[in-house]
Amino acid sequence: MEKHVQLPLTEELAKTLKAGDRVFLTGTIFTSRDAGHKRMCEALERGEELPFDPQDATIYYVGPTPAKPGQVIGSAGPTTSGRMDAYAPTMMSVGARGMIGKGVRLPEVVKAMKKYSGVYFGAIGGAGALLAKCIKSSKLVAYEDLGAEALRELYVEDMPLVVIIDSEGNNLYEDGRAAYLEQQK
């Protein structure tokens, strides 16, 4: 199903999204990958606040190329989500419900998604030029020293995504492939 989704990703909204849905996402998202997640989880462990409000937030696993003069952002496609698996349940436990990336997730992440009504969206890996066109603004929030891995706030319009894993744990990687193979029989 094709759906236009307006953020923030409330629990109610998250529950309406199903694995395999093609989604056009509009609203504010935050960027972070390996090094940023490590810092955020260490901050939470020390009892500190995160540099952004995680409640109902969506995090895009991306390290964009530098913006050329006149550009909002450089190419900005997803990175492999599995490297954030160690941190994702902690992030969900403080309210960050949406994740945008690509690639398989560990069972622990899916378990946390069921518990906190999380949604895992896939963006097309390797389509950085196309995805950059949906990003209308970009603002540095924290961790500037991490360069491409810094924490940024983005405003996206109609970002083309697919729900890979929904809040009930349904998984397009498993179901989509199985359906295709079944049809080939």
Add this chain to the structure above:
Amino acid sequence: MREIHVSQIADVIEKLCIEANEHLPSDVKDAIQDCRACEDWDIAKGVLDQIIENYEIADQQNVPVCQDTGMACVFLEIGQDVHISGGDLSKAVNEGVRRGYDKGYLRKSVVADPVRRGNTGDNTPAMIYTEIVPGDQLMITVGPKGFGSENMSMIRMFKPSAGLQGIKDFILEVVETAGPNPCPPMVVGVGIGGTFDKAALLAKKALMRPIDTEHQDSYYAELEKEMLEKINQLGIGPQGFGGKTTAIGLNIETLPTHIAGMPCAVNINCHVTRHKSEVI
């Protein structure tokens, strides 16, 4: 003896880094379009359309096709009658990479130490592969290598008794294990023979060869075709959402090996398979 100044080498590498990252080679574009025409699964068609739209935007606007602009793999085929003058060749290569990644607004993705990390800030050092060949020319190929796919690559030291079947099973095992992670549709580079290290190098070189070419030995050319077909029966599909198009190309490179061994390496690339060459 022909003299080539290092500054000329740096200039060419600077240019190749930018061009390789912004413009996919025609063999890769053609293969993606051919696969789109043959794809029969709805969601897969949609993904391939976005992939095509993406490289068209990159072409028109001169922006990187993918944000992972890679480690710069630089292949130098140096004619034995060439004298490189004016300084250190490795320094010149890294100077070219530094300038290319700066001027081209490409991402700096290299850390100075594999364990202690720390971004070098300019995407150097490059991975430099030199080969001495006959002649008085210098052929430079820049192949930016993203790590989403590099991380899914594998090598195995087979016993000769494993035979052809062992190789076939291994190639499928690597692709199956990679699944959605390396941004399929993939390009698969296979290196068979040589030593532990040479097999891996062959697999990387296989990725640099255009995918509309075949192995000169018809035995391996047939194997390339057969394995591409088998991979595209796995059902992983574009991005792993299901579909026919799991790989758009598969190249094999081979070398003689020892009586006791049969090394095989499989190097995975995504659909953003980038390489650009120039002869000086």
